[in-house]
Amino acid sequence: MPWGEFKDTAAERRLFQRRAMVMLVFVFLLLLVLVARMYQLQVVEHDIYTTLSDKNRVQVQSVPPPRGLVYDRNHVLLAENRPVFSVTVVPERVGDIDHALEQLVGILDVSDEDLERFQRRLREPRRPFQEIPLRYDLTEDEIARLAVHRHELPGVEVEAELVRYYPHSELTAHALGFVGRINRDELQRIDPVNYAGTNYIGKSGVERFYEELLHGKVGYQHVETNARGRTLRVLERENPVPGEDLQLHIDLRLQSRAHELLDGRRGAIVAIEPETGGILALASVPGFDANKFVTGISVPDYRDLSESKDKPLFNRALRGQYAPASTIKPMLGIAALDSGAVTRDLSIWDPGYFQINSKGRRWRDWKRGGHGWVDLTHAMAQSCDVYYYEAAIEMGIDTMVDYLSRFGFGEDATLDVAGALSGILPSPDWKRATHSQPWYPGDTVNLGIGQGFMLATPLQLATATALIANRGEWVEPRLLKDIQGDRSAEEFLPAETHEPLQLKDPSDWEFITDAMAEVMHGSKGTARASGRGASYRMAGKTGTAQVFSLAEDEEYDAEEIKERLRDHALFVGFAPTEKPQIAVAVIVENGGGGSGTAAPVARALFDAWLLELSSSGSGSLVSKADLQNEVP
Incomplete structure (x- = not known):
């Protein structure tokens, strides 16, 4: 009889079967965990992840209302809105903001004042994914140059907006006042919901006194975007309510004669x-x-206006x-x-x-x-x-x-x-x-x-x-x-x-x-x-x-x-x-x-x-x- 032990094949088979059963149970448990997780994601948390998914492709954008127009007593237009093209930047989509600004400065004529104003707006409190204007009133040549480099600049868009324009500015500046960019102090006192997407506010004169009437009510739209954040189509839209058109007692002809x-x-x-x-x-x-x-x-x-000895900014x-x-x-x-x-x-x-x-x-x-x-x-x-x-x-x-x-x-x-x-x-x-x-x-x-x-x-x-x-x-x-509408002027005049x-x-x-x-x-x-x-x-x-x-x-x-x-x-x-x-x-x-x-x-x-x-x-x-x- 040779030395050593004989191989016990039955014992080895039982050991293998036990190990295989343990692995099957382990795999089955993992499958159960995976199915449970899939159930939670697909059924229990379906709405949550659908919303998150939509946020990647669907954005809610505010639609600023057109500002109300201003007429004189003879219905001559004193303040209107004209379309202006500007380049805007969404910092959350740009990535390296400094590199993007360098590229834009190379493409456009961006002044130090424009850059300083942009940096100031960047530091101010704002809504996520809100665009920040960099340059206004672009020429056709500048728009074309931006279009050529559009693929290199995610988060940079050319936006068309209605901007206030005064056709008789020299005559009406002191009477009408003017609008300007919303500053930090004004951000603290305005309604952030109604002014979502609005960049301008009345600074003086009629424009300031009747800001509530002239501004209107903001609208919204749901847009589908691609991975670079560019708008593909509008899914849903709630139109803004335009501001009220005002008629003043001023007679532009007499105003002109006075000047x-x-x-x-x-x-x-x-x-x-x-x-x-x-x-x-x-x-x-x-x-x-x-x-x-x-x-x-x-x-x-x-500087020319403020330092002039004739004080043209002073409303005498x-x-x-x-x-x-x-x-x-x-x-x-x-x-x-x-x-x-x-x-x-x-x-x-x-x-x-x-x-x-x-x-x-x-x-x-x-x-x-x-x-x-x-x-x-x-x-x-x-x-x-x-x-x-x-x-x-x-x-x-x-x-x-x-x-x-x-x-x-x-x-x-x-x-x-x-x-x-x-x-x-x-x-x-x-x-x-x-x-x-x-x-x-x-x-x-x-x-x-x-x-x-x-x-x-x-x-x-x-x-x-x-x-x-x-x-x-x-x-x-x-x-x-x-007021050129259904509302009475008397309700907005103090008693x-x-x-x-x-x-x-x-x-x-x-x-x-x-x-x-x-x-x-x-x-x-x-x-x-x-x-x-x-x-x-x-x-x-x-x-x-x-x-x-x-x-x-x-x-x-x-x-x-x-x-x-x-x-x-x-x-x-x-x-x-x-x-x-x-x-x-x-x-x-x-x-x-x-x-x-x-x-x-x-x-x-x-x-x-x-x-x-x-x-x-x-x-x-x-x-x-x-x-x-x-x-x-």
Whole structure:
């Protein structure tokens, strides 16, 4: 018998079978796990993974609404939208953003400002997969070059968008304002849902005040994209709601005439329709091209505007605060009559100066030898300062402030004019708070001729003049005339807050109106040259505001004074005196006397509105018969 053990084949078979069974069980368990996992993915979590899968190929894109258009009172387009092609970048799809920017700079003319603005937008909070504009207003050649390199630039697209355009930009920039790119501060206060996809927002003027109406409501669309993120087709779309179209009271023809009349000078003109309060013209000269601000003004262009000594960006009509000078005398005449400080027949002696007491300071009259005996009518027509010095002392500061505030001075009395300043209506409390000084009688004397601490804007002067034209009935100035849709303009205008200015004797309105008419038509009126030959009767008041103070015995010599230190020329007035159709305020900075500079501008504006525009459009409602009946 050989040494060793015999092979036990039966035992080996059983061992193999046991091992095979274990492996089969293991494999079966793995299959069960795999089936269970597949069941979970395909059945239990089907909706989740379907959504994730769709997100890889289907994107939800916001569709910005077209901004509402703006028209003038005759339906002339003032603000429209034009298509502009821009190159946009989606950082999440680009990969290496720095390399992509290098390529784009090599293909397009991308300025340092464009790159800086892009980097700033890249750092700001934004929605995922939101495109960021890099360059605007691409030319056809630039679009073609981008198309050639399109396969090398995933996440880079040429987008067409509607961008605000102002066809009459120089004329309407200060009245309409402009839109611009949404900045970080604005992102914090706007509705992120409704502004999804919107790049522009109203920055000033009508564009800002009526932003809610003009913007509209955002829409959405589901689009299918390829692996590179390029849109293949639109699967579903919810259209945006366009912004409302607005019609303003402004008449572009009158606005253009106002700019022509001020061309080459610095100044402002505000024209109001007394019956409605509608602002017919709001001109600030010089102006600027608002279109440059829409997609982002260049640094050199902005530097030229901001550093110009003529200050074209400054809205003189709304924010220019000037001493009203003698243009305030009609309002003070009403105050003096109604308070009993003077009577219609009261005459005073004007020797050419005024003294509170015999040993006190002398306040001069503009006419060095004085006007002699003058009553209120002659004091208005000849702009006698001494008469108003006396009236101011008789009234006292509290009475003057009370009446002037009821004319809208010292406040923003408008309904929808964004950015208007309130001016300064000085009082003892105001002086104590701002200058830590008491109120002196001399301050009252200065206020009597609209000098001293008082400041008013051209819009405030036009508003106060319109109140006289309306014989005390308040109609707050407004720009919005109508909404071109089903909605009413009144629901978007603030409620009126001013009570009518009721006088003890309502006929005082007519008396002051007649006195203002003497300024234009009287033989000694300061603006009689401007009123000569008119086929209608107009009421007005000239003013000359000092830019710097003269010594007590110093004479004013315009020829020896630097141009920008010369007096400002002012004028306020309305026409016709019966059924007034237009009230204006004019200021020509450093223009000298109001009678020689500002009054002719106002006369030309009156003629344009009452005679020229009324026969060729919907300007004035006054008939030629009414005008002829007004001839003095």
